[in-house]
Amino acid sequence: MDLSTDYLGLKLKNPIVASSSPLTWELDKVLTLQDAGAAAIVMPSMFEEQIKNEQEQMDCFIHQQSLGHSEVENYHPSLIDYEEYLDKYTRRLQLFKKELDIPVIASLNGISNGGWVEYAHELQEAGADALELNVYYIASDPDESSNTVEQRYIDILTAVHQQVQIPVCVKLSSQFSSIIPLVKRLQQSGASGVSLFNRFYQPDIDLDSLNIVPSLKLSDSSSALLRIRWVAMLRQHVSMTLSITGGMHNAEDVLKGLLAGADVTCMCSALLDNGAEHISQTLQQVTQWMEEKEYLSVKQLKGSLSYAKAINPAAFERANYLEILDNYSYAAGVMV
Ligand SMILES: Cc1cc2nc3c(=O)[nH]c(=O)nc-3n(C[C@H](O)[C@H](O)[C@H](O)COP(=O)(O)O)c2cc1C
Numbered sequence: 001m002d003l004s005t006d007y008l009g010l011k012l013k014n015p016i017v018a019s020s021s022p023l024t025w026e027l028d029k030v031l032t033l034q035d036a037g038a039a040a041i042v043m044p045s046m047f048e049e050q051i052k053n054e055q056e057q058m059d060c061f062i063h064q065q066s067l068g069h070s071e072v073e074n075y076h077p078s079l080i081d082y083e084e085y086l087d088k089y090t091r092r093l094q095l096f097k098k099e100l101d102i103p104v105i106a107s108l109n110g111i112s113n114g115g116w117v118e119y120a121h122e123l124q125e126a127g128a129d130a131l132e133l134n135v136y137y138i139a140s141d142p143d144e145s146s147n148t149v150e151q152r153y154i155d156i157l158t159a160v161h162q163q164v165q166i167p168v169c170v171k172l173s174s175q176f177s178s179i180i181p182l183v184k185r186l187q188q189s190g191a192s193g194v195s196l197f198n199r200f201y202q203p204d205i206d207l208d209s210l211n212i213v214p215s216l217k218l219s220d221s222s223s224a225l226l227r228i229r230w231v232a233m234l235r236q237h238v239s240m241t242l243s244i245t246g247g248m249h250n251a252e253d254v255l256k257g258l259l260a261g262a263d264v265t266c267m268c269s270a271l272l273d274n275g276a277e278h279i280s281q282t283l284q285q286v287t288q289w290m291e292e293k294e295y296l297s298v299k300q301l302k303g304s305l306s307y308a309k310a311i312n313p314a315a316f317e318r319a320n321y322l323e324i325l326d327n328y329s330y331a332a333g334v335m336v
Contacts, residue, residue, distance in 0.1 A: 001287045002297035007264045008130045008167035008192045008241050010103045012039035015258060015298055016279050019245050019268035020044050020107050030096060036276035037283050040103040042132050046089050048110025051119055054085045086119060090126035103129035111137040113155045120163040133160055134171040136198060150182050154189050167192035169241065173200060179230055180237055193241030196227050218269035223247030228260045232316050235261030235306035251285030261303035
């Protein structure tokens with residue numbers, strides 16, 4: 001069975017990528033992911049906030065030096081400490097590139113178009129095969145129009161793209177009024193792919209303390225269908241790579257994602273729940289299903305149920321909405 005697929009111009013041996021998470025930071029873990037069959041890894045993000053923090057500390061350091069406050073110099077951390085964040089990340093990236101046979105994708109995560117985007121160049125120089133750009137922006141400003149929000153994504157992508165020659169994939173959330181035109185604009189602005197969709201982690205309300213508390217719940221397969229629908233709808237409109245992140249937990253999710261038109265599927269929660277070996281089990285089940293259905297390759301399978309190719313594409317849209325609601329019946333005895 002030929003499971004290979006093209007992703008951001010890279011040739012991958014199969015369509016399962018280990019998504020950005022704590023599992024893709026330690027060498028022993030990424031080697032285990034590779035042994036289990038991961039076709040590529042996405043490293044945890046470098047965050048704009050941390051980059052800015054480092055840059056501010058660096059400015060402060062240089063400023064203090066130039067003022068000649070020799071007596072306070074001993075109390076300030078050394079230049080080496082200030083360079084730690086970028087250095088640590090690029091050294092880890094170089095190590096992964098040396099030890100792994102599969103592509104290593106670095107990740108940048110931020111929301112504004114500022115100096116931090118220049119780190120993209122450093123990641124390319126350290127050997128990243130591609131870059132994932134995660135714009136995790138919560139549009140809470142009542143005076144900011146949807147156009148302005150979308151332009152933010154274009155501006156950040158353009159700035160990052162100017163820094164590098166390697167492919168850039170934009171990781172998007174689903175919360176846009178019009179995803180397809182936005183993705184087309186991202187392609188026109190230099191993106192080689194999009195990853196659909198970022199999961200926003202929802203703050204919760206603690207009813208005892210009456211505090212707002214952060215909450216991070218891992219996904220399950222129910223998150224997959226939103227992604228599958230939008231990949232199916234997008235496939236005919238762009239030539240770029242489409243990857244699914246969110247809800248890819250088993251062979252069924254992966255197969256549906258590919259049939260809809262994804263080039264790869266990224267796993268995070270499933271690996272945090274079940275460990276790396278879950279990839280090899282999923283690949284076995286994907287292969288078995290493809291043999292049963294007489295597919296010869298992932299390339300043959302990809303997109304065969306996208307909006308353009310499905311027998312009943314309207315089912316991806318509003319068409320069955322009324323019918324589904326009309327046909328719903330609640331369990332006997334619920335309302336007596
Ligand atoms: C603990 C944890 C850490 C994560 N760290 C990052 C990160 O640094 N950068 C990023 O782009 N996504 C990060 N993600 C998001 C995942 O890469 C993935 O896109 C998301 O969890 C949806 O996929 P899933 O349903 O397979 O979990 C993280 C997710 C988890 C659960």
